[in-house]
Amino acid sequence: MIEIDLLVRAEFLYPVSPGLPVIPNGEVAIAGGRILHAGPRQPEGHWAPARTINGSGRAVLPGFVNCHSHAASLVFRSQTDDHAAKAALLEVAFRMEKDITEDEWALLAEAGCADMLQSGITTINDIWYAPHRLADTVEACGLRAQIAHKVFDVRLHELWRGDYTHHPDIGEERLSDGIAFAERWHGAADGRITARIGTHATDTCSAELLRTARAEADRLGIGMHIHAAQSVAEVEQIRAAHGCGPLEFLRDVGMLGPDVVLAHLVFAGTGDLDAVEESGAAYAHCPTIYPRRGRYPPLEDIMARGIPTGFATDWMLNDPFEGMRNALNAMRLRLGSPTALSCAKALELHTIGAARVMGLQDEIGSLEQGKKADLIMVDIDRPHLQPYYGDYAALVYYARASDVVTSIVDGAVVVENGRPTRLDREQTMARIREKVPGWRGKLAALGSRAVFGPGCPCCG
Structure with missing residues (x-):
């Protein structure tokens, strides 16, 4: 008998591992926070677990990886969904963010982390305000996170007036705060928390700020995170100021590289995508937000170029199942094909694909021997999931975030019976x-x- 900490059984196991199909009557054996076995159920007596979680009526899969998030942005729920993209950001969000206190951001981060965990998201890549307070909550609740302070050198609350004046003192202060956060938190919570430098967007950071931020990220040995080509206004501003597209601009200032996560690319042109492809930078695709704005990124082109791609929630709605369905429906409508994107591929993009975007593919994102034990259990004994045949479509097209009953990070149970255990x-x-x-x-x-x-x- 092999002594282990935890044995998680499954009626259907989705390893999301290359060449490994869905496994009926599977199990995951965990010891020391890592996976010893993820595959068919072994004979009784093979394992000597300290605890066993019954798998009857349960699907087990990797925890969802959310490669671009704003956990504390919940204050804007329902307030920007019927707005045009420019109005949503410039006229509502950016004008109000300055009036939210640090304690309020901390409270919102608590709610956001609870929402993520009980939705089956076990890893986030977050860029926002009050990163120290988010990190406190992440450390306490058991979530895995890469966190960046929001760095910019314009007055965000004045962008709605068309004022894109860059203020070096704002940029210096915010970058200094981002560096201090990284120096304090990178590698904290036994490695569950790591840091990035979070330059906000191509039009809210000057070339000088981007170059300095890149140099500091290199010095610290950490990656970067930025919104790029997310709006018409951004593209117009960059073209007017620099005569090129926003990703070409990032290339020209020397910021792009394999350790950069690019969110959105909705309005990226051919030259922009060429710049991304050549640099090895990764793409965070947020399928739930785009239909609300009426414009979908060229996902098929991005993936065909081999640009590392993963799914993310962005802000407000943290239901990875709805995100996968949005992507499936959008791609099939865009290309007029029911096979434009498969359910298996959608699940891959929200697990190992998103982990690859964050540079974590060797540690999380699939259930394989030696990887960190980040996994979730979905209750498949619910009317909207019956009859449950176990194929990828059964899970991806019909499950909901509320069906997640257990979440495990680093081998520790952080959601049980649908409720966070540490919040x-x-x-x-x-x-x-x-x-x-x-x-x-x-x-x-x-x-x-x-x-x-x-x-x-x-x-x-």
């Missing part, structure tokens, strides 16, 4: 509810189009 979800939600009237009033002052309820300061 007080009820206390966090109660504190969020106390804050809603104030946030609602700020949004109303910015002209939010949402319908407000009784007691709202703007309604009297």
Whole structure:
């Protein structure tokens, strides 16, 4: 008998490992936070586990990897979904972000981490405000994260007026804060937390700031994270200022490389994609947000070029199953083909594909011997999943985030019975509810189009 810490059994096991199909009656054996075995069930008595989790009515798969997220952005839920992309960012989000306190960002991060974990997301790549506070929560709740401080040198709250003036003092301060975060947290929580330098976007960072940020990332030995070609306004601004596309601009300032995560690429031109392909930079594709904005990135071209690609949630809606379905539906409609993207490929892109984007493919993203034990269990004994035949479509097209009942990170159970084990979800939600009237009033002052309820300061 082989002594192990945890034995996780499955009615259907989805290893997402090259050449390894779905395995009926599978199991995952875990010791020291790593996988000893992920495959067919072994004879009784083969393992001597400290704990066994029953697999009846359960599908087991790698934890979802979210390669571009904003865990604390929840304050804007429902407030930008009916806006054009430019208005959503410039007129609502950017104008309000400056008025959210660090304690409020910390509270929102708690809610965001709980949401991620109970949705089956076990790893995030986050760029936002108050990164130290997010890291505190990540360390406590058991999530795995790469975190970056949001670095820029414009006044984001003035972009809606068309003011793209670069202010070196803003950039220096924010980059200094990002460096201090990286120096404090990179490698923390037994390696669960790592850092990146998070230059916000091509139009909110000057060439000088990007060059300096690249040099600091190299000095620290960490990667970078940036939004690129996400809006028409951004592309127009970069072309007016530099005479090229936004990714060509990043190439020209020397920022692109294999350790760079690029979010969006919605409006990337051929020259932009050439620059990405030549550099080896990776692409975070956020399939849920694009249909809301009415424009879908050229995913088929990006993947055909061999650019490392993975799925992400971006902000507000952290349901990886809905994200995969959005990608499947969008690609099949765009190309007029029911085989444009397969369910197996969609699952790969939200697990090992996203891990590859983050440079973590050797540690997470698939269930293989020697990898870190990051996995989830999905309750397949639910009416909307019956009859459950076990193929990829059964999982990808019909499961929901709420079907996730167990999440395991580094071999530790961090979600059980659908609830985070290390976060007080009820206390966090109660504190969020106390804050809603104030946030609602700020949004109303910015002209939010949402319908407000009784007691709202703007309604009297």
